[in-house]
Amino acid sequence: MTHDSAISTVGLTKHFPGVAAVTDLTLEVPTGSIYGFLGPNGAGKTTTLKILAGLTRPSGGSASVAGVPIAAGPGYRQQVGFLAQEPRFYDWMSGRDTLRFIASLYPEAGRADAARIASVLGRVGLADAADRRTGTYSGGMRQRLGIAQALIGEPAVLLLDEPVSALDPIGRHEVLDLMRELRGEVTVFYSTHILDDVERVSDHVAILDGGRLVRSAPTADLLASFAQDQLRVVLGGADDATTVALATIPGVASVVPAERDGARRAYLIRVQPGATETVQASVMRHAADHGLVVAENQVIRLGLEDVFLRLVDSKERAA
Amino acid sequence: MTASIVTVPGQVTGRMSGRLLGVRPLLGKDLGEWRHAKRGWVIFAVTASFMVLAAANGALTTWILANYPEATGSAKATMDPVANLLAAVSSQIFIMAAIFGSMGVLVTEREHGTLAWVASKPVARGSIWVSKWTAAAVAISIAAALLPLAATVGVVVVLYGSVPAGLVAMSAVGMVASVVFFAAVVLAASTVVANQAAVAAIGFAVFALPTIIVGILPIDISAWLPTSIAAWAVGLGAGADVGFVTPVAWAVATAVIAAFAAWRMEAAEL
Numbered sequence: 001m002t003h004d005s006a007i008s009t010v011g012l013t014k015h016f017p018g019v020a021a022v023t024d025l026t027l028e029v030p031t032g033s034i035y036g037f038l039g040p041n042g043a044g045k046t047t048t049l050k051i052l053a054g055l056t057r058p059s060g061g062s063a064s065v066a067g068v069p070i071a072a073g074p075g076y077r078q079q080v081g082f083l084a085q086e087p088r089f090y091d092w093m094s095g096r097d098t099l100r101f102i103a104s105l106y107p108e109a110g111r112a113d114a115a116r117i118a119s120v121l122g123r124v125g126l127a128d129a130a131d132r133r134t135g136t137y138s139g140g141m142r143q144r145l146g147i148a149q150a151l152i153g154e155p156a157v158l159l160l161d162e163p164v165s166a167l168d169p170i171g172r173h174e175v176l177d178l179m180r181e182l183r184g185e186v187t188v189f190y191s192t193h194i195l196d197d198v199e200r201v202s203d204h205v206a207i208l209d210g211g212r213l214v215r216s217a218p219t220a221d222l223l224a225s226f227a228q229d230q231l232r233v234v235l236g237g238a239d240d241a242t243t244v245a246l247a248t249i250p251g252v253a254s255v256v257p258a259e260r261d262g263a264r265r266a267y268l269i270r271v272q273p274g275a276t277e278t279v280q281a282s283v284m285r286h287a288a289d290h291g292l293v294v295a296e297n298q299v300i301r302l303g304l305e306d307v308f309l310r311l312v313d314s315k316e317r318a319a
Numbered sequence: 320m321t322a323s324i325v326t327v328p329g330q331v332t333g334r335m336s337g338r339l340l341g342v343r344p345l346l347g348k349d350l351g352e353w354r355h356a357k358r359g360w361v362i363f364a365v366t367a368s369f370m371v372l373a374a375a376n377g378a379l380t381t382w383i384l385a386n387y388p389e390a391t392g393s394a395k396a397t398m399d400p401v402a403n404l405l406a407a408v409s410s411q412i413f414i415m416a417a418i419f420g421s422m423g424v425l426v427t428e429r430e431h432g433t434l435a436w437v438a439s440k441p442v443a444r445g446s447i448w449v450s451k452w453t454a455a456a457v458a459i460s461i462a463a464a465l466l467p468l469a470a471t472v473g474v475v476v477v478l479y480g481s482v483p484a485g486l487v488a489m490s491a492v493g494m495v496a497s498v499v500f501f502a503a504v505v506l507a508a509s510t511v512v513a514n515q516a517a518v519a520a521i522g523f524a525v526f527a528l529p530t531i532i533v534g535i536l537p538i539d540i541s542a543w544l545p546t547s548i549a550a551w552a553v554g555l556g557a558g559a560d561v562g563f564v565t566p567v568a569w570a571v572a573t574a575v576i577a578a579f580a581a582w583r584m585e586a587a588e589l
Contacts (some may be wrong), residue, residue: 053439055589074340074441082439087433090348092355104344105440153440 006031006157006187007052011061014047021047022210024061029157029204032184036202036219037191038308044211045191047084049161049234052189053082066156078106081150081186086160087142091135095126095145098134099152106153117152124148124178140171147178151186158182160190164197174308176201195305199223205304209312222307228301231276232258233283236293238265245290251275263293338581341442342450349454358420359462364414364584367467374407374471378478388507400479401486401557407471408490408553411526416463417501418522425509435589445581448506452577455502456495464494489556493549496569500545502527503576510583545572 007029014022022044029035039045052063054070063070065079089098099117121130124144128208129137130136133143143163150158163179164172172194179201182188192198199219200207206216215222235242242265247255251272258266271279280297287294353359380396397403425448428434438444472487501522508521529544541547542564551565 050435054434055439057588074443077439078441080439082436084432084436085498086432087436089436090352090433092352101344101348102440104347105341105437105442107441 007065009063012058012063013060015059020211027214033204034183034188034202036205039208043208049159053159075184081149081155081158083146084158087146089134094131096130102149120148140167143175157187199304200269214311229271232300234266234296236264243250253277338443339446342446345446345450349450353458359458362416362420363462363466366412366463367410367470370407370467370471371474373410374403374474377403398479400475400482404475404482413463413494414497414501417459417498420459421502422504422515422518424451424455428516438589444584448580448584452506456499460495460498464498485558489552493552496548500573503573505577507580510580543568545569
C-alpha cells in the first residue's frame with residue numbers, strides 16, 4: 001500500500017490537567033521527507049512525538065502513520081521507530097545485543113538476522129563498538145545506536161525527539177549526516193529547537209508554538225516566502241525626503257532607514273506579497289528621476305531563525 | 320482524513336492483536352537482566368544467612384546452655400529437626416526479599432526511560448508487566464526461597480538429623496507461592512505509584528495488615544487470605560488438615576492483581 005502522507009494528523013489534541021500541550025494539530029508529512037518539527041521549549045513537540053510513538057493517548061483528534069491509525073496499538077507501533085530525547089539502553093547489553101533484542105520484538109522473520117544487525121550497526125558507524133556494553137558509549141554513540149534501533153524494525157517513519165540537542169558539534173555533525181543519508185529511504189520526523197540544523201537537513205518544516213501549529217511548508221518555500229517580501233536598498237545622494245518618497249511607491253508596505261555612510265543611505269523596505277519585482281523597478285526609476293545612485297537593490301535572504309522568530313513573535317502579538 | 324488513511328492493513332493488526340505479544344523476547348531480556356545483576360546474589364546471601372542462622376539457633380542455644388549455664392537465663396532450645404526447619408521457614412524473610420527485590424524493577428525502568436523505549440515497540444503493554452513479574456518471581460524464588468531452603472535443610476540435617484521430604488517439598492512450594500504473590504503485589508503497586516519507597520510501603524502493608532486484621536476480628540479468616548499460602552503449604556507438608564480455600568484464594572487474588580496491573584499498564588502515559 002502506498003500513501004502520500006507518511007504521517008497524517010487531524011485535529012490532534014492533548015490536554016493535561018491545566019495544560020493544553022497540543023491543540024488541534026493537523027499535519028501531513030510527505031512520505032520520504034525529512035521533516036523538522038520546530039518550536040520553543042514547551043511548544044508541545046515531545047507530546048506530539050509521544051502520541052505518534054503510541055506512548056500517550058490523545059485527548060482528541062486522530063493520527064495515523066502509513067495508513068495505520070494510532071488506535072491500532074502494537075500493530076501501529078510496527079510502523080514507527082522512536083528515539084527519545086536522551087535515549088537510555090540496558091547498560092549490561094552490547095550494541096549488538098540491543099539491536100538483537102529490539103529486532104526480536106518484531107514478528108517478521110529476518111529482522112533479527114545477524115547479517116542485518118551487522119549491516120545496521122555498520123551503517124550508523126558502530127561496527128567497531130558493536131560488542132561493547134552500551135554503558136560505555138558516548139552521547140553521540142548512544143544517539144547513533146538509538147537511530148539504529150529505530151531502523152531495525154524497518155518502520156515507515158522514524159520519530160526522533162531532539163536527536164542532536166544534547167550532542168557536541170562532532171556528534172551533531174555525525175547524526176545530521178546520518179539523517180541526511182536516510183532521505184528518500186524512510187520518512188524522518190524529528191523535533192528540534194536548533195534552527196540551523198533544520199535548515200541544513202530538513203526538506204519540510206512545521207513550526208509549533210503554545211501547542212498550536214503556526215506554519216508548515218517545504219523549508220525552501222517557507223524561506224522564499226519571507227525572503228520575497230523584504231528589500232535592502234542603498235542609495236547615493238539620498239536625503240530625508242527619500243524615505244517618504246520610497247514609502248509612496250505602490251507595493252511598499254513600510255520603509256525603515258538603516259545605516260548611513262556619508263551621502264549613502266540604506267533602507268529596509270517591506271513589500272506587499274508578489275510586488276517585489278515591481279517595487280525593485282520603481283526604486284530604479286525613482287533613483288533615475290531624482291539623480292540618485294543605486295548601490296544596492298536586492299531581496300534580503302532570511303534564515304530560518306529570522307522566519308521562526310517572526311512567525312512566533314507575530315503569533316504572540318496577535319494573541 | 321481520507322478513507323485510505325484510516326484503512327488498517329489486516330495483515331498487520333491480525334497478527335498484532337495478542338494481549339501477550341512480545342512476551343517471550345521480553346522475558347528472555349528480563350531474565351538476562353537478573354543474571355547480569357548482582358542483586359540476586361545479595362538476596363541469596365542475606366536470605367540464606369538469615370534462614371541458616373534461624374535453623375542453627377537450636378543447636379547454638381543448646382551449646383551455650385551446656386557451656387555457659389549461668390549466662391543464659393531462661394533460654395530454651397530444641398534439637399528437633401522439624402521444629403528448627405520450621406523456625407527458619409516461618410521467619411518469612413523470603414517475603415521481605417520478594418518485596419525488596421522487586422520494588423525497583425518497574426520503577427527504575429520508568430525513571431531511566433527504558434520502559435517508554437520498549438513500550439514504543441510492537442509489544443503489548445501487558446507483556447512488559449508479565450515478563451517482569453515472571454522474571455522477578457523466578458529469580459527471587461531461586462535466590463530467596465529454593466537455594467536458601469536447600470542450604471537450611473543441609474544445616475538442619477547436619478545439626479539435628481533428617482527431615483521429611485514432603486515437608487521440605489511443601490515448604491518450597493509455599494515459599495515460591497509467597498514470592499510469586501508478593502512480586503505481583505509489588506509490581507502492581509509500581510503501576511500505581513512512581514517511587515520505590517511507596518511501592519515497598521504497599522508491599523509491607525499487604526504483608527503486615529492481614530496479621531493485624533486476623534488478630535482484631537472475632538472469627539478466624541486466615542485460611543481465606545492469600546498471604547497464608549506458605550503456612551498452608553507447610554501445614555499440608557506436615558500432614559495437617561488444611562483444606563483448599565487458601566490456594567484458591569491465592570490463585571484468585573494473584574490473577575486479579577495481575578489483571579489490574581496489566582490494565583494499569585495499558586492505561587499508563589509513558
